[in-house]
Amino acid sequence: MSEPAIQAEKLVREFKKGPRAVDGIDLVVAPGEIYGFLGPNGAGKSTTVHMLTTLLPPTSGTARVAGFDVVRDGPKVRARIGAALQEAALDPLLTGREHVRLQASLQALPRADRARRADELLGRVGLAEAADRKVRGYSGGMKRRLDLALALVHSPRILFLDEPTTGLDVQSRTALWSEVGRLAKDEGVTVFLTTQYLEEADVLADRVGIIDHGHIVAEGTPLALKAEVGRPTIEAIPADPAELGRASDVLARFGELVPCAENGVAVRLKGGESDLADVVRALDAEGLKVEHLQLHQPSLDDVFLAKTGRSLEGAGDEEEKEGPTSQLAMDAT
Amino acid sequence: MTGFADQVYVLGRRSVLRTLRQPANVVAPLLFPMFLLAVNSGGLKAETKLPGFPTNSFVAFALAVPFIQGALFATMNAGTDLARDIQTGFLNRLSLTPMRGIAVLAGQLGGAVVLGIAQVAVYLGVGLAVGVRPASGVLGVLVLFVFALFVTLAFGALGAFAALRTGSGEAVQSLFPAFFVFLFISSMNIPRNLIEQTWFRDLATANPVSYLLECVRSLIITGWDAEALALGFGITGAITIVALSLSTWALRVRMARS
Numbered sequence: 001m002s003e004p005a006i007q008a009e010k011l012v013r014e015f016k017k018g019p020r021a022v023d024g025i026d027l028v029v030a031p032g033e034i035y036g037f038l039g040p041n042g043a044g045k046s047t048t049v050h051m052l053t054t055l056l057p058p059t060s061g062t063a064r065v066a067g068f069d070v071v072r073d074g075p076k077v078r079a080r081i082g083a084a085l086q087e088a089a090l091d092p093l094l095t096g097r098e099h100v101r102l103q104a105s106l107q108a109l110p111r112a113d114r115a116r117r118a119d120e121l122l123g124r125v126g127l128a129e130a131a132d133r134k135v136r137g138y139s140g141g142m143k144r145r146l147d148l149a150l151a152l153v154h155s156p157r158i159l160f161l162d163e164p165t166t167g168l169d170v171q172s173r174t175a176l177w178s179e180v181g182r183l184a185k186d187e188g189v190t191v192f193l194t195t196q197y198l199e200e201a202d203v204l205a206d207r208v209g210i211i212d213h214g215h216i217v218a219e220g221t222p223l224a225l226k227a228e229v230g231r232p233t234i235e236a237i238p239a240d241p242a243e244l245g246r247a248s249d250v251l252a253r254f255g256e257l258v259p260c261a262e263n264g265v266a267v268r269l270k271g272g273e274s275d276l277a278d279v280v281r282a283l284d285a286e287g288l289k290v291e292h293l294q295l296h297q298p299s300l301d302d303v304f305l306a307k308t309g310r311s312l313e314g315a316g317d318e319e320e321k322e323g324p325t326s327q328l329a330m331d332a333t
Numbered sequence: 334m335t336g337f338a339d340q341v342y343v344l345g346r347r348s349v350l351r352t353l354r355q356p357a358n359v360v361a362p363l364l365f366p367m368f369l370l371a372v373n374s375g376g377l378k379a380e381t382k383l384p385g386f387p388t389n390s391f392v393a394f395a396l397a398v399p400f401i402q403g404a405l406f407a408t409m410n411a412g413t414d415l416a417r418d419i420q421t422g423f424l425n426r427l428s429l430t431p432m433r434g435i436a437v438l439a440g441q442l443g444g445a446v447v448l449g450i451a452q453v454a455v456y457l458g459v460g461l462a463v464g465v466r467p468a469s470g471v472l473g474v475l476v477l478f479v480f481a482l483f484v485t486l487a488f489g490a491l492g493a494f495a496a497l498r499t500g501s502g503e504a505v506q507s508l509f510p511a512f513f514v515f516l517f518i519s520s521m522n523i524p525r526n527l528i529e530q531t532w533f534r535d536l537a538t539a540n541p542v543s544y545l546l547e548c549v550r551s552l553i554i555t556g557w558d559a560e561a562l563a564l565g566f567g568i569t570g571a572i573t574i575v576a577l578s579l580s581t582w583a584l585r586v587r588m589a590r591s
Binding site: 053054055075078079081083085086087089090091093094098101102103105106107108134150 | 336339340343344347350351354355418421422423425426427428429430431432
């Protein structure tokens with residue numbers, strides 16, 4: 001088995017007069033893997049990235065990136081990684097092209113290659129036309145894409161992306177996901193991606209680590225994590241609120257009741273998704289008119305909820321809007 | 334170009350570019366000292382009639398002031414830009430490259446020095462245009478440029494130190510009034526030997542800025558004055574060494590990469 005791209009053992013970071021931001025995490029990320037590091041604000045994601053990228057020394061524990069110790073071999077680690085940190089750290093007074101060329105110079109690319117590399121990367125992230133405009137006129141999405149281009153100047157084998165799509169519109173987010181996915185798939189780049197967006201981790205990551213209060217509380221593929229939590233739930237809202245009791249009786253035949261909206265009833269389906277048709281038939285047979293019927297697949301938020309007892313703040317809203325939910329709005333007679 | 338020289342060059346170029354792209358940072362260091370020079374030259378011209386005043390031209394006497402004011406502006410620019418790099422995370426971006434940490438400081442100060450020398454060329458040009466003829470000749474003008482380089486470097490390094498310690502542009506800018514106090518309690522407007530108030534003369538004598546002014550003034554008004562040059566270059570050199578040592582240490586602390 002090849003050496004892990006990223007490996008951390010009992011990694012701890014304590015701040016003076018502060019909490020343990022990272023409290024003994026263990027990580028192994030394989031070469032070419034996209035590892036999603038999911039957690040709410042303040043969970044310890046960025047602190048972990050800062051330690052793995054050599055910007056912050058660990059209080060204790062060890063970490064190796066690209067086979068090198070992050071404390072002892074900082075320069076060797078930095079030569080092999082690219083990073084786009086939480087804020088797109090750009091100079092508003094420089095153009096996109098000047099940024100790439102500055103980065104290429106500092107990464108010691110041969111002088112003759114710098115202009116070509118700048119054109120190539122700016123084109124790849126869709127900034128060719130805006131390359132000679134000052135960054136202060138860029139949108140949030142353009143800044144993020146430039147940030148990604150800068151992280152790729154020296155063709156790193158490992159890429160750290162710290163909340164790369166926070167604050168971006170759906171279009172910019174999708175474009176960035178597409179490029180990150182391509183880097184991993186076509187170029188074999190290992191990606192360590194922190195996010196507070198459930199959908200991002202779900203769509204992009206081969207494996208997900210969920211961090212809360214500095215601890216990794218769950219780790220695995222998104223599918224495996226969701227399967228671990230359990231079966232889908234179905235929620236029904238009767239057209240006539242007086243029928244809530246009868247609707248509840250019908251649904252209770254298909255699984256245990258779970259909390260949901262006040263005017264509805266929800267159960268975790270014993271037989272999984274395949275029970276959906278039977279539920280519809282049962283409601284119909286009872287003559288219940290249903291205003292709203294919705295099947296909820298288990299989400300990473302459910303995983304987070306199961307592991308920590310609370311929902312991922314903010315990201316939970318995201319999941320609700322864009323998550324893997326099939327919805328049926330129907331009238332049953 | 335070697336790796337380190339290349340790093341300093343590209344960072345220095347960036348420092349110059351970003352200053353040139355902020356018109357206020359270019360115009361203020363040129364206009365403000367020239368405005369003060371014009372006002373003082375008009376209002377204090379009568380000083381030249383005082384017995385013992387070293388020249389008949391108050392412009393020639395006062396031309397030393399823009400040199401120091403220009404260096405103060407350089408301090409603000411170098412420090413504020415560096416603080417902004419810390420605040421925006423740009424310094425972290427630079428830290429992730431193989432760049433040597435000291436290149437950040439050298440590049441930033443290099444840019445400030447280039448701009449400082451350009452400012453001095455403008456101040457001297459204005460002086461020449463209104464009839465000032467440096468008593469030390471062409472060689473003296475060259476020495477003036479060298480001196481301007483050191484003064485800008487010294488004050489710029491102080492600004493960089495403040496930026497690296499505080500990480501705040503506002504904190505750097507708060508130094509500006511403090512530096513100005515030093516300028517105003519110096520021999521800025523009158524030779525020390527002609528200051529009548531004892532307390533003010535004592536303060537001006539204890540103030541290192543007086544010797545920087547007198548060094549410039551000697552080259553413009555009196556010619557080659559070994560004592561004034563030695564004091565001016567000596568004090569500037571000492572400030573440069575201390576400020577560079579402090580800012581290098583602060584940079585090491587700030588860029589705590591492994």
